[in-house]
Amino acid sequence: MVSLYEASNLLATIRAHHGDAQISETDVRMFLAELMPSMTVDEARRAIVEYYSTARDRWCGAGDINMLVKAHRAKMRPSEAQIGREAEKAGLTDTQTWLYRRQRLMGDSASEAQRKAISSHDPLALPPVEPKPKRAGGFNPRLGVGLGQVVAGGR
Structure with a gap:
């Protein structure tokens, strides 16, 4: 998971490729919200470097980073x-x-x-269901009313 501080550094790296454009807190928060939650900072940095390693005439966005990280992960996954x-x-x-x-x-x-x-003992087995705790008397004891009082008409 990328922190807000790390996202600001990533965004500053991107903006450095385009004349050090100013960054606001809103820009950083939006950028962070668009990144995949499972992404690490190192994966994001690698994606930014890969993106700008070829001549690009447009800015690297969160979607570009997500796409490159997914592609890298797919390459690393065994067949x-x-x-x-x-x-x-x-x-x-x-x-x-x-x-x-x-x-x-x-x-x-x-x-x-x-x-x-x-x-793992049996990875396909479901864990046992835990029983619900039983209530005493079926009525809320904090109310001070017992079953006999309800049936007898409140005497």
Whole structure:
């Protein structure tokens, strides 16, 4: 997640390419709101450098940064075939392979995904439902009214 301060630095970097145009707090807040929430500052900096590495006649916007970060992440993601080979090499069961694949596609390293897949008891099982706490008497005891008083007509 990019902070407001980091967003102001990113926006200042962009504006430096266009004659150090002034930045207002509103500009920074709008820029930050348009960036992907999962983006890191390093990913954003890399995207800005990549954007301006070719001759550009327009300003780099948050949408351009988002697009470049998504493209970079997609390149870094392993293919289905590679994930299958890694799971087979690790000797994972079908259920563990499913969890391994999920973790790899979410961005975990091979070793981290394997650790999570092996340590999970049953990744497809739902956690048990916790029972609701029972109320005493069925009435609110803070009111000072019991069931007998309600049935007997308030005596």
